[in-house]
Amino acid sequence: MSVTIKDIAKKVGLSVTTVSRALNDYDDVNIETKALIRQTAKDMGYIPNSLAQRFQKKKTDTIGLILPTFGPRFSDPFFSELLAGIGNKAATHGYDLLVSTRPPGEDELLAYRQMVQGHRVDGLVVVRTRQQDERIDYLCNVDFPFVSFGRTEDDLDFPYVDEDGAHGMRLVAEHLFRLGHRKIACIASPPELMFSQYRMDGLCSRLAELGSPLPDSLIRRGDMSQRSGYEQANTLLDLTDRPTAIVVCNDLMAFGAMSAIQDRGLTVGKEISIIGFDNTPMSAHTHPPLTTVHQPIYQIGNMVCEMLIQCVQGQQPEERQVLMKPELILRQSSGPVPVS
């Protein structure tokens, strides 16, 4: 089986304590002894049993992430990029990443409990925050280290990174208004998701300020998938007084909306403008390319992870609550209102 420090101790004729100290580079070990032990360990192919180490230290050197995935067809580029951002940063600090995928609901909170109370991870990343977020309530309650991507409604004082969705949408509103659009519709994301609220707030308030408020009759709700973007766009296109622009709360639904428009022989960016949100890599490569709001997901993953590791190691991150200013990426899916 595996080589243990006991084996090494036996081989060199010293105690396990000394071996342990030598391997952990303590400086109360004779320098030659240390060299001998370390060489022997290497020769014997010793690799510490991390199960034992962790048990003993009560640290897992692992951070957890529970992805809220609905249904089997989960493939939002959002998550894979976030995962990479978190995972790569974790790796540079010697941390592992433990991932579960659970649909929101009963089971989800259980997964959090198991990670926390089962001592499976040292800290958690929470993503896709909701208005009243039981996950965050729980983690605050048990005082477990976590950092979230996103805020919540009741402004608890926990560390987070978020993008300023309201600001992003204000840019969108101004852009469309400047292009002359006055019949603007919107396909929103699920209202319980916190970012939906910020984005809608920004869009509605800015449009109202500009004197072109968004009527309820032109608001649709989708589930963030292409399919639902497609379906919701169709209900808007069926209206007798069709909108000239549709603001879509995430790129994926925007792609679906574009198909719906094109299926009717209309030209995106001419007859109808479409604006997305996320700036997924795909958005630069649709036809026409999609005007959208950039969200630096990979960097956000990096930051969240960095902050979490600081928390876990007992330091206060210098910035506990970060709000990133998004940027509007102009492409060809949005254009001047058509003269008709």
Added chain:
Amino acid sequence: MSVTIKDIAKKVGLSVTTVSRALNDYDDVNIETKALIRQTAKDMGYIPNSLAQRFQKKKTDTIGLILPTFGPRFSDPFFSELLAGIGNKAATHGYDLLVSTRPPGEDELLAYRQMVQGHRVDGLVVVRTRQQDERIDYLCNVDFPFVSFGRTEDDLDFPYVDEDGAHGMRLVAEHLFRLGHRKIACIASPPELMFSQYRMDGLCSRLAELGSPLPDSLIRRGDMSQRSGYEQANTLLDLTDRPTAIVVCNDLMAFGAMSAIQDRGLTVGKEISIIGFDNTPMSAHTHPPLTTVHQPIYQIGNMVCEMLIQCVQGQQPEERQVLMKPELILRQSSGPVPVS
């Protein structure tokens, strides 16, 4: 701090042994005693310390996955869907998923060593196999449980799931040939990836059989990203004797290729046909929708995970090597060769 079985033992006035046995549902415990203990445990909010359990049992109930990600901009829907397939299946069996992201190279193998020899996981999933795959050599050598998604060149006898890429590409070749295309080009994926080889073999051999062999001058290599699909397509479009169809080895590059064509004012599916491979959710929503080869990634993730868990638990999976037959999905990006 956390509740331990010792606390429960104290509370009910029994030994830790009895508590442990009651909680593990041994049948040599008085039925009433058992009920009392379990109820008490629940009341006290006991959750076993998995660190201790695992250390003791020498099992982690965790499977590992190391994603070979190049560069920071990692967002292939392929991985997120595979991850969901593996993760969800793992969860139903009570297994955790430990994920690292490493670019192929030195560090990557080290990550494997750490997972294996540090007892961090009970088994591993290997993805994106390469021709001579050191990861697989290593795992075979140390006789560690693993299942791969993909085969290797030297046909070692290890468990895998793969899709029959050669077959998929044969379908593509036949489809284009039937549509009258004779000037067919190809944007291939990196040659060291095993699936590239199968796909190219299938494409080239079938086209040759049909009497329309693919000349080297019409083969390009990309890195699987949209950007590189765009660039490589441009080099093909610059040719004086332009191809009438381009077969692209993955959807992402196909999307890029479509943009390149459209940027020149050409119509995809009319002047030039494009065929992808993967059937990512996005492919149904491009304009025009992409003809592609379906690869059931989520299900493959499920199967790989299922097989691995069987291996880990010491059973032989009934099928050790699974090859799935892909299907051609006809959409509007491919059409009859233009009359010119």
Added chain:
DNA sequence: TTGAAAGCGCTAACAA
């Protein structure tokens, strides 16, 4: 049906 005790591999307080 229950309990005492050993031990998993490692670290660390304390003693020598």
Added chain:
DNA sequence: TTGTTAGCGCTTTCAA
């Protein structure tokens, strides 16, 4: 500079 010893929380053998 080194060794002795205890202990992390749990399972499991053995004895009662």
